[in-house]
Amino acid sequence: QVQLVESGGGLVQAGGSLRLSCAASGLTFSTHTAGWFRQAPGKGREFVAAISRTGINTDYADSVKGRFTTSRDNAKNTVYLEMNSLKPEDTAVYYCAARPYRAALNSRVYDFWGQGTQVTVSS
Numbered sequence: 001q002v003q004l005v006e007s008g009g010g011l012v013q014a015g016g017s018l019r020l021s022c023a024a025s026g027l028t029f030s031t032h033t034a035g036w037f038r039q040a041p042g043k044g045r046e047f048v049a050a051i052s053r054t055g056i057n058t059d060y061a062d063s064v065k066g067r068f069t070t071s072r073d074n075a076k077n078t079v080y081l082e083m084n085s086l087k088p089e090d091t092a093v094y095y096c097a098a099r100p101y102r103a104a105l106n107s108r109v110y111d112f113w114g115q116g117t118q119v120t121v122s123s
Contacts, residue, residue: 002026002112004096009117012086016121020081022096022114030054033101034072034079035110038092038119047108048094049081053101064090086121094119 008020022034036048049070050059058070067086072079079096094117097110 002098004098004112004114006094006096006114006117009094009119011120011122014086014088014121014123016086017082017084018086018119020083020094020096020117020119022079022081024077024079024098027098027112029077029098030074031101032098032112033103033105034070035097035099035108036070036079036081037095037097038090039095039116040089040092043092045095050105051079052105057105059105083119086119088121088123090119091121092119093117 003025004022006022012018030053033053035050037045038048039045047061048064051070051072055072067084069082096114099111
């Protein structure tokens with residue numbers, strides 16, 4: 001059974017930083033692309049970032065480029081999202097996701113999802 005468990009969310013002031021983690025189990029993590037998505041209240045889920053199975057290639061939404069960085073440690077079956085210069089509009093539930101690596105990095109279709117972690121940025 002595949003499980004993705006996010007952690008690291010919380011309340012932070014605008015301009016602050018948070019680091020989200022997503023621990024994977026039940027799959028060969030090194031053969032899976034990982035992604036991050038978010039959903040703000042009253043809005044649809046939107047793409048945030050993706051990272052290739054090796055960690056060499058990454059992709060970001062324009063809204064977070066230069067502020068967020070995703071990385072992974074396949075030895076620990078964990079993917080990270082470092083979020084800096086946070087803004088109130090970054091407030092959302094953040095989800096990690098995974099899929100087998102074969103699709104292009106810019107595909108937004110994922111097979112496995114975590115339960116999400118809340119990030120709240122106060123002004």
